[in-house]
Amino acid sequence: MKPFCFADGEFIPTDKATIHPSDLGLIRGYGIFDFFRTVNYQALFLEHYLDRFITSAEKTYLPLPYSREQLRQIIQDLIEKNNLEQGGIRMVLSGGVSENHFSPAEGKLFMFAENLSFPSPEKYAEGIKLLTLEYVRPIADIKTTNYTLPVWHSVHWKKLGAEDVLYHWNGWVSESSRSNFFIVKDGVLHTPDQHILMGITRKHILQVADQVVIRPISLEEVWDADEAFISSTTKVLLPVTQLDDRPVGSGKVGPVTMGILERFRELEKSLIS
Structure with missing residues (x-):
């Protein structure tokens, strides 16, 4: 501080x-x-x-x-x-x-x-692990101070080597506890449209990405995705290579993810004199 x-x-x-x-x-x-x-x-x-x-x-x-x-x-x-x-x-x-x-x-x-510290370079290069959690954040479209459940649950996910969680409800995914969520399938970017906070980083990722579909995404589709990542102010774009105990896609950071990250960083540079 x-x-x-x-x-x-x-x-x-x-x-x-x-x-x-x-x-x-x-x-x-x-x-x-x-x-x-x-x-x-x-x-x-x-x-x-x-x-x-x-x-x-x-x-x-x-x-x-x-x-x-x-x-x-x-x-x-x-x-x-x-x-x-x-x-x-x-x-x-x-x-x-x-x-x-x-x-x-x-x-x-x-x-x-x-002060602000970004995740380590290794996390961008190797990706992170998320844990699935059945939960919908209350009034998700408002950035409230109510983070009781993820603060409490973070003790558990840290013990399991995870970076965060992926919320899902009735088979549909929404977001991470502090980030928006995306998957890539056949070169196309997909992101959920319900029970989410409309992230500012998400907003600009949608602008720089080539092909984007905003729609409901099932948990089964995440298991079948080629790539996945989360986005937030403090992470920008962080690749997800593991969900629970299963790899996402090849288990490695994908080219679409890294291409979007590069374009987002170029956007940032263009806005700062």
């Missing part, structure tokens, strides 16, 4: 940030957040992240007391105060202190500047 954050309407030392013990974000796990990267002191895909954060606040009935322009300026000031050339910004809007300790109230906005 970097030394300065935004809280209580001002920039303060990060270790001085506080939240009321009765805030719904604490006692009910109710709140929203978003996270984006900074490259060369610039927020990458900022407008898309602001779109999602503002929409999440509206959908969760949490007042957001700042305009888009004000949020933009706070973010830029925070980057400068922390000399954040390469890193991340985390925006959090808590559920607020509610009279009945249950209904959404006027929350508290925090912004934190963070």
Whole structure:
């Protein structure tokens, strides 16, 4: 964590940030957040992240007391105060202190500047393992702070050498706990369309990929896929070469996956001056 954050309407030392013990974000796990990267002191895909954060606040009935322009300026000031050339910004809007300790109230906005580490080069070169998990994330289209199940379950998957999980329900896959999911079959990219968060990295992968089909994907199709990968802000695009105890495709990172990763990185470079 970097030394300065935004809280209580001002920039303060990060270790001085506080939240009321009765805030719904604490006692009910109710709140929203978003996270984006900074490259060369610039927020990458900022407008898309602001779109999602503002929409999440509206959908969760949490007042957001700042305009888009004000949020933009706070973010830029925070980057400068922390000399954040390469890193991340985390925006959090808590559920607020509610009279009945249950209904959404006027929350508290925090912004934190963070260091950011990508997965190891070996994971990009060799791929990762996912574990299947029968689960649908509540209100999946909103980026809430409710990650109780994957945080608890992560102890299990780490013991089994897995990077994360792949959610599925009634035979249909959706997403990973913190990432969107894709498969490749016969050179065509496929990605689920239901019970998912509309990831910003996913959005731009769909733009740079050659052929994409957005549709329901069955768990059986994943077993039969040629390639698979997950995408997120902090991973960009990470190949999946094993699901449970079975290899995906050849068990090696595929050419379509690596081609999309290369094009995504070129897109990033074109956006940063």
